[in-house]
Amino acid sequence: MTTRALTVALPAHYRSADVLAFHARDGAGLAEQVSGERIRKAVLMRGVPVLLDVTLAPQAAHCQIEADGALDAAAMACVHEALRSILALRIDPAPFDACVRADPVFGPLVARRPGLRIVQSASVFEALTWAVIGQQINLPFAIGLRRSFIAQAGRPHSSGLWCYPEAADAARLDLDTLTSRKFSRAKAETLLRVARMAADGALHLAQDDDPARAAPRLLAIKGIGPWTVNYTLLRGYGHADCSLEGDVAVREALRRLLGETEKPDHARTQAWLAQYSPHRTMAAAYLWASLAGTAG
Incomplete structure (x- = not known):
């Protein structure tokens, strides 16, 4: 086994609870497990089973990497990218927060949950x-x-978790x-x-x-x-300007926020989201959060 340690700096006001909740969505924990401030996720890196064992602290994520084989430079680069993704560090929420501060729909949502982040997949x-x-x-x-x-x-990792x-x-x-x-x-x-x-x-x-x-x-x-x-x-x-007008939850959240009885159709939702470009991904995240308490 190859073992390495990495520390990833976290931005100020990092919402660790949102990230932990996302990774805990599958209670069976086949490929991911969450306990307290710790995330354990098994992944394949260029064919090598790897466990990313991450503990979130106030200012940094302390990462233990346990590989069932050798990791070359290309595989380690993939590990770094996977960590950025699973820690929701690809999209900076600050530009959207600033853009909608006075917005009648998103302003109150952002004020209640500033700095909401979107977790990405490991690959x-x-x-x-x-x-x-x-x-x-x-x-x-x-x-x-x-x-x-x-x-x-x-494929199984020696930890007992299964790699995607x-x-x-x-x-x-x-x-x-x-x-x-x-x-x-x-x-x-x-x-x-x-x-x-x-x-x-x-x-x-x-x-x-x-x-x-x-x-x-x-x-x-x-x-x-x-x-x-x-x-x-x-x-x-981690694209910051995805238009999710086809997402049922996005349309349901929009219906509720606009106080309407019917969900807006795809065309109207697309047109409505367009006003928030180039930050439409964060708009979707806050619409999901308004329904479920965590980004979708």
């Missing part, structure tokens, strides 16, 4: 497959499917394996399609990609629509 592949898994189903069911996907395609699969692992699954575990045929086909494209090199997924270039590539894939693209840009790339 773009995890973000994309999580977006596919979560399409058009409720969150508890999506979390259950995600757990099943990890159990089928992921990389593309090559998921590409080896067959359709019946997924559909026999409550995946719809369309969802299973899309998961396998993106996994095989990524494994074969036909789909490039890297966190340093330009989201403007990544979006049309993703949208061209059968089974991938605008919501999935925007959610992948949000969770995978």
Whole structure:
């Protein structure tokens, strides 16, 4: 085993409770566990099972990295990027907070929860497959499917946690394996399609990609629509200007905040969100938080 320690500085007024709550959403704890101020998450880094054991302190995150194998420089670079993502350090909330301070809708929300942060997935592949898994189903069911996907395609770390699969692992699954575990045929086909494209090199997924270039590539894939693209840009790339008009929770939150009886349709929601560009991702985060108490 390879063990390394890292300390990541945290910004002032960092909302550690929000980050901890996000990682604790799956109570079964197959790939992530949260206890007190500690997050344990298993990931694959260029084929090596790695445990990110992170303890949040007031000004820093103290990270213990336990790898079941050697980590080269490229793998360590991936570790650093994964830590930034799971600690919600990719999108600075301050510009949005300043932009909406006098806004009649978001001003009060930001005043109640200043500095809300959005957690990203440890890799773009995890973000994309999580977006596919979560399409058009409720969150508890999506979390259950995600757990099943990890159990089928992921790999164990010596700690006992399971690593979220990389593309090559998921590409080896067959359709019946997924559909026999409550995946719809369309969802299973899309998961396998993106996994095989990524494994074969036909789909490039890297966190340093330009989201403007990544979006049309993703949208061209059968089974991938605008919501999935925007959610992948949000969770995978930390893109600050994702338009989530296709998200049911965003539209429900908007309905409540506007005091209306019907959810606004996609076109109206898109037009309404446009006024907050280039900060539409943070707008979605506060809309989610207004419903659920944590970012979606």
